[in-house]
Amino acid sequence: MSQQIPTGESDVAHDAKFPDAIEALRTRRSGHNFDPDAELDDETLESLIRDAALAPSSYNLQPWEFVVVQDDDRLDEVVDLAYGQEHVREAGTAILVVGHTEAKTADRVFDEWEEAGRMDEAAAEQTKAQSVEMYEDERMGRDYAIRNASLAAQNLLLSAHARGLKATPMIGFDQEGIAEFLGLPDDEIPVVLLSVGPSGGEEPERLPRRGVEEILHRESR
Ligand SMILES: Cc1cc2nc3c(=O)[nH]c(=O)nc-3n(C[C@H](O)[C@H](O)[C@H](O)COP(=O)(O)O)c2cc1C
Numbered sequence: 001m002s003q004q005i006p007t008g009e010s011d012v013a014h015d016a017k018f019p020d021a022i023e024a025l026r027t028r029r030s031g032h033n034f035d036p037d038a039e040l041d042d043e044t045l046e047s048l049i050r051d052a053a054l055a056p057s058s059y060n061l062q063p064w065e066f067v068v069v070q071d072d073d074r075l076d077e078v079v080d081l082a083y084g085q086e087h088v089r090e091a092g093t094a095i096l097v098v099g100h101t102e103a104k105t106a107d108r109v110f111d112e113w114e115e116a117g118r119m120d121e122a123a124a125e126q127t128k129a130q131s132v133e134m135y136e137d138e139r140m141g142r143d144y145a146i147r148n149a150s151l152a153a154q155n156l157l158l159s160a161h162a163r164g165l166k167a168t169p170m171i172g173f174d175q176e177g178i179a180e181f182l183g184l185p186d187d188e189i190p191v192v193l194l195s196v197g198p199s200g201g202e203e204p205e206r207l208p209r210r211g212v213e214e215i216l217h218r219e220s221r
Contacts, residue, residue: 021158021162024158032203034198035198040197052156058147059109059131060109061100067096067098088170093196095194101141101142102136165196168194170194
């Protein structure tokens with residue numbers, strides 16, 4: 001641990017974990033050096049997906065899917081679809097984070113809101129109808145897919161890093177080609193492709209970040 005991050009609630013026992021989370025997000029990198037001989041085990045893969053699924057989502061609709069490619073021949077195809085990004089093959093695991101463009105989990109999720117006593121039947125029905133209708137708009141549906149799935153992707157990146165793995169997000173790929181190759185239905189779009197695997201070495205130093213004084217705007221832009 002390089003430094004202690006104040007949490008404001010230092011008497012809560014589990015707060016001791018918070019510095020680990022801060023440390024993870026401060027040291028996460030997009031990696032290109034993977035160990036081509038090491039594999040990602042199934043248990044870790046499932047843990048990564050479980051952590052990704054803890055991301056926040058609009059009405060908890062969880063409008064995402066994770067399509068994993070580990071077969072060598074299929075990885076070669078993914079490398080081609082990712083314009084020759086070789087680190088995808090070296091990582092050994094490619095995960096396409098997919099977003100729903102329609103609120104197709106709404107029946108189940110609004111039942112859960114109601115069963116948990118968080119909405120009464122009328123409110124659940126009304127909110128469900130509103131969200132289904134809102135995401136029927138083409139632009140809203142696409143925004144909905146990208147926003148929610150991007151948050152899940154970031155969870156996955158941080159979880160991979162915290163587990164000592166390397167993970168790189170990519171949008172440098174043929175979107176239509178990968179959707180077809182992986183058999184996405186019409187109401188799902190590729191949001192971000194991740195290469196994930198055991199590290200094969202150090203990454204170059206991180207490029208500079210824009211400073212807080214430049215990007216923080218108080219009250220208005
Ligand atoms: C939306 C998005 C698209 C990206 N696309 C690619 C990509 O196609 N290939 C790649 O190697 N890295 C890609 N990256 C990784 C960025 O280059 C990287 O996040 C950035 O240089 C900052 O470095 P860091 O993640 O190590 O802090 C992408 C990152 C994001 C967020």
